[in-house]
């Protein structure tokens with residue numbers, strides 16, 4: 780397993796919600812980080828067919844263009860009644876304008892009266908180097924899709940997802956509560972243990 784040795788890292792994302800969460804999780808371990816958006820790096824097309832392939836593709840592309848070790852996150856919401864959709868297509872369900880109210884409504888409509896509202900968020904983090912090497916970690920959190928949308932904290936699909944054992948959605952949680960249990964936090968723990976310590 781290759782370790783991250785430097786003190787500068789690129790967060791290879793153009794999603795502000797993710798960048799905020801990753802920066803918070805990284806802050807005890809890395810002294811300086813930039814986002815791909817801040818550096819004006821191109822957003823590579825996500826041509827992979829798995830979360831891991833897309834995470835590696837984004838991390839290595841950012842590392843090659845910035846010359847710095849880069850951390851990418853490929854994530855999404857999988858709904859069991861919809862055979863795991865939208866999954867790797869979660870960002871694309873909101874259309875060109877990334878309208879997550881529309882995307883959440885599409886999910887509610889597709890679930891309809893189905894009694895199975897179980898779902899899970901997946902996050903795959905890839906740490907990529909300019910020579911093409913990468914290390915990959917996956918985190919999952921299981922829960923349910925609530926009826927309607929609740930809360931305006933977080934981002935993306937947070938207002939419709941409630942983790943098992945909780946009464947409030949991710950959209951109603953404070954960031955520190957979400958960071959204690961989220962798919963991203965679970966993947967991050969593995970990243971820290973293996974590459975950042």
Ligand code: ITT
Nearest residue numbers: 792793794852853854855856869870934935936937
């Ligand atoms: P980058 O590729 O630039 O990182 P993106 O938004 O295109 O940004 P993804 O392809 O990984 O990222 O899409 C993941 C989508 O899944 C994202 O747009 C969110 O809508 C959703 N998602 C991921 N993690 C989430 C979370 O913690 N809370 C709510 N929605 C989340």
